[in-house]
Amino acid sequence: MCGTDLFHGEYCFRLGNGDVGGDPALMVNWLKRNGHLRVAVVSPWSPIGEEYFRYFRQESRRLGVSIAAVEAVSAVTTTDELAAKLATLRDANADALAWLGYGGLVVSGAVRQALEKLDWDPPRIMTTAFMQYIWGFEKLEGWVGIDQWCPENPRMHRFRERFAARYGEDPWMWPNAIPVLAFDTARVLAEATFRAPVPASG
Numbered sequence: 001m002c003g004t005d006l007f008h009g010e011y012c013f014r015l016g017n018g019d020v021g022g023d024p025a026l027m028v029n030w031l032k033r034n035g036h037l038r039v040a041v042v043s044p045w046s047p048i049g050e051e052y053f054r055y056f057r058q059e060s061r062r063l064g065v066s067i068a069a070v071e072a073v074s075a076v077t078t079t080d081e082l083a084a085k086l087a088t089l090r091d092a093n094a095d096a097l098a099w100l101g102y103g104g105l106v107v108s109g110a111v112r113q114a115l116e117k118l119d120w121d122p123p124r125i126m127t128t129a130f131m132q133y134i135w136g137f138e139k140l141e142g143w144v145g146i147d148q149w150c151p152e153n154p155r156m157h158r159f160r161e162r163f164a165a166r167y168g169e170d171p172w173m174w175p176n177a178i179p180v181l182a183f184d185t186a187r188v189l190a191e192a193t194f195r196a197p198v199p200a201s202g
Helices: 022-033 047-063 079-090 110-118 128-135 154-167 178-195
Strands: 038-042 066-071 096-099 124-126
Touching (some): 022 047, 022 096, 022 124, 038 047, 047 066, 066 079, 079 110
Parallel strands (some): 038 096, 096 124
16 A cells, blocks of 8 residues: 555555545546636645656646646645745635645644635645545645545445444444545455465475
């Protein structure tokens, strides 16, 4: 479950929690469908942030979405520093904001505080970091995200019913996407291991 498309080989496969190639495709598609054709981007200083941004640029070119401005952040960016960076993005006259990184600054409340400090409330979307909503919906108010719990998904309800029948309680912090993600991931790993060929001995 590594967050990169660069992990590959004859005897390995990758099953990401979110996907550095897939997330940007979903995000740019949402931006285009909703008429947001000039977007500001927050891209963290990290290997995964760089990879996200590469795919985001690719999808933006493909769908005709313009990147108005880009600002980089780190895990230790303060609320004041974040507000200054977001002010630069706002002043680029973008009509939406995209977050291409981890959710630490979101969970800490720094992103919400910085947006409120600027009185800026743009349409905005983030990567699989949106799963951090379990630590507080109020911190992600106004964001669109992917990799989330969908109350209209019947498989989620069947999973919860089977879990409760077996263990006598709801899954951890239910409802949220993580228990189902963990279950699906374990099933894929078990199935892949079962199907994998045995390497020939030398």
